[in-house]
Amino acid sequence: MTRHLLEIDDLTADELHRTLDLAEDPQPAQVLAGRGMALVFQKPSARTRNSMEMAVVQLGGHPVSVRGDEVGIDTRESAEDVVRTLACYHAAVGARVFEHRVLERMAAVSPVPVVNLLSDEAHPLQALADLLTLRQEWGGFEGRVLAYVGDGNNVCRSLGLAGALAGLEVRAACPPGYDVPPLHADRLKALGAEVVTTARADEAAAGADAVYTDVWASMGQEDESGDRRRAFEGFGVDERLMAAAAPGALFLHCLPAHRGEEVAAAVVDGPASRVWTQAANRMHAARGLLQLLLGSTA
Numbered sequence: 602m603t604r605h606l607l608e609i610d611d612l613t614a615d616e617l618h619r620t621l622d623l624a625e626d627p628q629p630a631q632v633l634a635g636r637g638m639a640l641v642f643q644k645p646s647a648r649t650r651n652s653m654e655m656a657v658v659q660l661g662g663h664p665v666s667v668r669g670d671e672v673g674i675d676t677r678e679s680a681e682d683v684v685r686t687l688a689c690y691h692a693a694v695g696a697r698v699f700e701h702r703v704l705e706r707m708a709a710v711s712p713v714p715v716v717n718l719l720s721d722e723a724h725p726l727q728a729l730a731d732l733l734t735l736r737q738e739w740g741g742f743e744g745r746v747l748a749y750v751g752d753g754n755n756v757c758r759s760l761g762l763a764g765a766l767a768g769l770e771v772r773a774a775c776p777p778g779y780d781v782p783p784l785h786a787d788r789l790k791a792l793g794a795e796v797v798t799t800a801r802a803d804e805a806a807a808g809a810d811a812v813y814t815d816v817w818a819s820m821g822q823e824d825e826s827g828d829r830r831r832a833f834e835g836f837g838v839d840e841r842l843m844a845a846a847a848p849g850a851l852f853l854h855c856l857p858a859h860r861g862e863e864v865a866a867a868v869v870d871g872p873a874s875r876v877w878t879q880a881a882n883r884m885h886a887a888r889g890l891l892q893l894l895l896g897s898t899a
Contacts, residue, residue: 604894605708605715607701609725609762610792616893617766621733624882624889632895633662636692640718641683643669643698648856649718649726652883653695659888660895662692674698680706688713692895714894724755727855728763729886734879735769735811738851742769747853748809748846750774750802750836751863752829753781756815756855761785765794772797774805776832802836803845811851814838814863830862839865843873851875 605611612620623629638657640650650666657664672683684707687694694711697718698704708715717725732742739745747764749757753775761781764771773781777800786798799805806812817833818826843850852864852873860866869876 603714606725607704607708607717608723609728609759614766620889620893621736623892624733624885629660629888630892631661632892633657633660633692637663637665638693639687639691640664640666641696646697648880648883649697653887655884656887660891681710684711722755724759726887727756728759730879730882731760732763732767733882733886734875742767746770746809747811747813748772748805749813750805750838751814752779758785761789765789765792772805774799774802802842806842806845809846809850811853812838812846813853815855816859817863837863838868840867843868853879856880
């Protein structure tokens with residue numbers, strides 16, 4: 602059966618840990634030898650394109666990055682026909698889209714794995730890179746607490762699910778109106794996770810082993826930036842907030858970072874920051890996931 606990865610809980614807990622193990626394999630299986638992977642970008646991204654292309658290369662394959670206007674999903678042809686066409690040439694298809702439903706439609710008809718490179722609802726490859734970064738620092742997740750401060754967006758949602766699968770406690774501090782949707786909270790509970798939410802950043806950060814944030818206005822939300830800046834006042838990660846966390850706490854950010862808004866320069870550029878390790882691990886995490894998805898079909 603064709604395996605897809607649209608959200609992190611498409612993996613079991615065992616598969617999640619296996620993916621992290623494969624991500625650190627210095628001699629990865631060449632599961633894409635002589636084959637290609639199409640990478641469709643409705644939304645551009647420096648980290649996603651570079652990490653995915655190099656992951657495919659390291660697995661022996663040939664990446665083909667495609668701009669959204671080159672395929673015209675639901676303007677020139679349907680999402681279903683786009684993925685059927687790409688599957689004629691490629692062993693897998695990755696897509697970075699505005700609407701999560703596009704990925705679901707692709708996966709429903711695709712004979713090859715479809716991988717979510719980002720949607721409005723989920724960012725599973727970022728969550729894999731985040732867990733890989735933390736495991737490298739801590740050795741494991743048991744008893745560890747990660748505090749997420751900011752918008753209860755796609756990054757926050759995937760991070761919460763990943764934490765639930767890994768046995769990591771994730772707390773989320775979000776302003777009123779920007780918190781994690783109830784349906785997502787139900788999804789967390791289904792995994793047996795303790796749902797810890799608050800409207801106070803200092804409560805989430807208290808004693809946490811790591812503090813995570815994201816931009817307040819993501820791509821496509823630029824017209825909301827003024828309103829969001831006002832709503833998120835007091836949710837910036839600065840040295841005072843990091844001092845509330847556990848001694849030696851790490852700082853994470855999926856990037857790009859807006860210094861002076863969601864994070865202080867002294868934090869993102871300081872000794873607690875692991876943002877560049879996270880960025881590097883996007884490639885390693887993608888390599889591990891593709892080995893898991895394609896290993897049985899190589």
